[in-house]
Structures are given as C-alpha cells and as structure tokens.
Amino acid sequence: MITEEEFLNLKDNQELLQLIKDKDVNYDKVQETLSYIRELRLLQIELVKLQRYIANEHKRVAIIFEGRDAAGKGGNIRRFMEHLNPRSSRLVALNKPTEVEKGQWYFQRYIKELPNPGEIVFFDRSWYNRAVVEPVMGFCTEDQYKEFLVQVPEFEHMMYEDGVIIIKFWLSITKDEQLKRFDARRENPLKRWKFSPVDKQGQILWEKYTYYKEEMFTKTHTTYSPWMIVKTNDKKVARLEAMRYVLSQFYYDGKSEAGTFLNPDPNVVMRYYRSNIHQID
Numbered sequence: 001m002i003t004e005e006e007f008l009n010l011k012d013n014q015e016l017l018q019l020i021k022d023k024d025v026n027y028d029k030v031q032e033t034l035s036y037i038r039e040l041r042l043l044q045i046e047l048v049k050l051q052r053y054i055a056n057e058h059k060r061v062a063i064i065f066e067g068r069d070a071a072g073k074g075g076n077i078r079r080f081m082e083h084l085n086p087r088s089s090r091l092v093a094l095n096k097p098t099e100v101e102k103g104q105w106y107f108q109r110y111i112k113e114l115p116n117p118g119e120i121v122f123f124d125r126s127w128y129n130r131a132v133v134e135p136v137m138g139f140c141t142e143d144q145y146k147e148f149l150v151q152v153p154e155f156e157h158m159m160y161e162d163g164v165i166i167i168k169f170w171l172s173i174t175k176d177e178q179l180k181r182f183d184a185r186r187e188n189p190l191k192r193w194k195f196s197p198v199d200k201q202g203q204i205l206w207e208k209y210t211y212y213k214e215e216m217f218t219k220t221h222t223t224y225s226p227w228m229i230v231k232t233n234d235k236k237v238a239r240l241e242a243m244r245y246v247l248s249q250f251y252y253d254g255k256s257e258a259g260t261f262l263n264p265d266p267n268v269v270m271r272y273y274r275s276n277i278h279q280i281d
Contacts (some may be wrong), residue, residue, distance in 0.1 A: 012072045036236045043243040051120060053229060053252035055088050060118035060164045064126045067171030069202045070181035072232045077122045078237045094122035106130060106148060107155055114164060120127040131216035136208050139178045139200060149219045156225040166225050169242060171232045175206050227272040241268040
C-alpha cells in the first residue's frame with residue numbers, strides 16, 4: 001500500500017505511476033484515468049480555441065444531445081462546457097411545456113433558444129422529445145407525432161439555409177448498462193435526484209423506445225442535418241470522441257498545433273446508416 005507520506009511527496013503523475021509499479025500494485029486503472037485526464041485537457045484546450053473562432057466569425061452552433069435515460073447526456077455537456085466562456089456558450093435543458101406553450105406551435109419555445117451570432121448552445125434533449133419520449137410515454141397524440149416528423153426536416157433545413165450549424169448526437173447505451181447506471185443513481189445520494197418515474201419506464205419500455213428511435217432516424221437523418229451515433233457504454237471514451245467529432249467539423253485558428261488527435265474513432269462515433277451495421281442500441 002502507498003502511505004500518506006509517500007503520496008504527499010509525489011511531484012507529478014509519472015512519479016505516482018512509478019511508485020505504484022514499484023509497490024507491485026496493478027496500475028492499469030490509474031494509468032487509464034491519467035490518460036483520460038490528459039486527453040480531456042488537450043481537447044478542452046481545442047474547444048476554447050474553437051469557441052474563440054466561432055465568436056470571431058459570428059458562427060451560430062447548436063449541439064444536440066439525445067439518447068435514452070442515463071446514456072450520459074449531462075456528463076458529456078459538462079465536459080464540453082467546463083472551460084468555455086459562459087458569455088458565448090449556453091446550456092438549454094427545458095422543462096415540460098407550460099399550458100401556454102402547449103397551445104403554441106411545437107417548435108416555438110425552441111426557436112428562442114437557438115444560438116445567437118458567435119454563440120454555441122448545448123441542448124440537453126431538444127425538440128426531439130416529440131420523436132421518442134413523448135410518444136413512448138403518451139405525452140402527445142398520434143397526429144402531433146406524425147406532424148412533427150413531417151415538419152422537423154423542413155425546420156432544420158430552414159436553419160441550415162440560414163447558416164445555423166446543427167450537430168445532432170444520439171448517445172447509444174445497452175440495456176444492461178442502463179440498468180447498472182439506474183442502480184448507481186438510486187444508491188448514490190448525490191445522484192438520486194436524477195432518477196425519475198420516467199426513468200423507471202426506460203427498461204420496461206425498452207423495445208418501444210427502440211421502435212420510435214429507429215423511426216426518428218429514418219425520418220430525420222438528412223445530408224444537411226445527419227444523426228451521429230456515439231457508443232457510450234464507456235463514458236470516458238464517449239466524451240473524448242464526441243469532442244473530437246465536433247472539433248473535426250471546423251477549421252479554426254491554431255487547429256494544426258493541437259497536442260492530440262482530432263479525428264474521432266469511427267467505431268465509437270458514426271453516422272446513422274453505419275450504425276445499422278454495428279447494431280447500435
């Protein structure tokens with residue numbers, strides 16, 4: 001075992017790894033964590049560069065995170081935003097619509113949340129609630145659902161033509177992994193608030209979610225607004241690869257000087273049509 005005194009005398013991570021090795025302790029997990037922290041820092045540096053470019057060029061960027069409950073949407077967004085300037089980045093995580101909003105055009109409350117020039121907006125769920133969660137849980141009518149699927153490609157095409165850059169992530173998780181994360185939420189008092197009655201239905205209605213998810217992809221995966229599937233059973237890998245994908249989509253100042261690889265692993269991040277081959281959940 002490593003004593004407190006030995007730990008306090010360490011100067012850097014390399015000394016920690018060497019000490020663990022000298023003590024004949026399995027250090028694979030430690031090495032893996034340190035590698036993740038290093039990569040995360042390097043990618044976050046690139047995100048800061050990207051944000052500066054977006055601000056200077058007055059770009060409008062919307063990054064959508066969708067997926068089953070416990071797939072890691074919030075965790076991904078937190079790592080994306082951790083070191084960004086809050087003046088030109090924003091999180092949107094809307095509550096259920098009010099009675100007034102229910103009487104409005106469905107997209108209306110999302111339109112006012114779209115990015116301004118020079119801004120990145122992260123959507124923790126989005127208008128795609130109506131594509132999966134709402135029909136699965138009976139929160140919308142069949143007519144409302146069908147109308148949404150007809151309108152959403154046109155809605156996104158209008159944004160595309162107006163210069164809004166939309167990146168749509170679907171975070172893919174297996175049924176077993178989702179159950180493990182639900183159990184972890186229940187056991188951890190700091191995460192218990194995340195577990196909701198809707199979450200409980202995630203496992204029970206798994207196949208129904210799958211049906212509506214596939215319908216969503218079929219109707220809303222377009223050349224101008226494609227779905228990118230991210231395998232998230234390994235949370236840390238998913239975070240890094242999602243960042244790499246976003247960075248790979250822009251030619252920003254200082255990109256060539258990046259201290260790490262910026263193209264995503266195609267076995268972790270892939271377009272919807274490729275995900276069919278890989279049997280993504």
